[in-house]
Amino acid sequence: MKPLYDGKAKTLFPGPDPNTVIVFFKDTVTAGDGVKRDAIPGKGALAAQISCKLFELLHNAVPSHYIKQRDERSFLAKRVQIIPLEVVVRNVAAGSIVKRLGLTRGQVFDPPLLELFYKSDALHDPLICEAHALALRLATPHELSQIKDYALQANAILKEYFLGVGLKLIDMKFEFGKTPDGEILLADEISPDTMRLWDARTNESLDKDVFREDKGDLLTVYREVARRMGIL
Numbered sequence: 001m002k003p004l005y006d007g008k009a010k011t012l013f014p015g016p017d018p019n020t021v022i023v024f025f026k027d028t029v030t031a032g033d034g035v036k037r038d039a040i041p042g043k044g045a046l047a048a049q050i051s052c053k054l055f056e057l058l059h060n061a062v063p064s065h066y067i068k069q070r071d072e073r074s075f076l077a078k079r080v081q082i083i084p085l086e087v088v089v090r091n092v093a094a095g096s097i098v099k100r101l102g103l104t105r106g107q108v109f110d111p112p113l114l115e116l117f118y119k120s121d122a123l124h125d126p127l128i129c130e131a132h133a134l135a136l137r138l139a140t141p142h143e144l145s146q147i148k149d150y151a152l153q154a155n156a157i158l159k160e161y162f163l164g165v166g167l168k169l170i171d172m173k174f175e176f177g178k179t180p181d182g183e184i185l186l187a188d189e190i191s192p193d194t195m196r197l198w199d200a201r202t203n204e205s206l207d208k209d210v211f212r213e214d215k216g217d218l219l220t221v222y223r224e225v226a227r228r229m230g231i232l
């Protein structure tokens with residue numbers, strides 16, 4: 001089947017009807033704007049299954065593109081046009097914000113901090129403020145307000161869920177899309193590729209930082225997340 005879009009970690013194929021797509025998870029893992037990359041057999045299946053379970057968990061609270069799991073490496077989703085914004089919600093300081101603002105890794109944000117990045121490979125996804133998002137017409141004021149509400153709501157639900165299985169949700173990146181009739185839906189994936197998860201007791205990373213920072217075996221930590229979520 002000819003893909004509609006071939007990304008770094010996922011491929012989108014046409015779904016059974018024109019309003020749907022199949023989101024297929026690849027075994028590729030990339031970091032640093034795609035400079036560091038590897039293929040880890042089994043990673044796609046784990047990210048897909050974790051993502052499906054988390055979309056199902058959010059189902060009643062946050063409208064999303066997720067329809068149903070198809071097989072162990074793919075799910076069926078509503079077709080949307082992706083809004084070129086990366087919406088990052090941070091509960092604890094880690095990653096880029098630590099360098100950018102000279103913070104201490106592990107510092108808690110209460111309330112959670114929401115940041116917007118402009119999704120542009122050519123510009124390396126720069127941090128932008130709401131005024132930029134509006135000036136660039138990435139979203140209308142109403143859409144932006146919905147996007148922020150949905151991201152904070154999803155973060156609150158996921159944070160509580162993960163704590164229940166011994167994991168701290170440090171931060172995560174959300175993407176949103178728009179249906180042909182203008183509805184805003186949570187889109188993309190929700191997996192340890194797009195979030196930071198630390199063991200609640202030891203603060204050990206159980207996410208893509210293991211690959212980014214060469215801290216161990218990615219498959220082992222993704223399996224551990226899946227196991228705690230009752231998937232394996």
Ligand code: 5GP
Nearest residue numbers: 088094095096097171172173193194195196
């Ligand atoms: P940071 O800004 O600290 O690099 O990332 C914040 C959070 O968003 C992390 O959980 C990180 O995994 C996620 N994130 C930010 N940008 C990207 C991206 O381009 N791809 C992926 N997979 N995750 C991202």
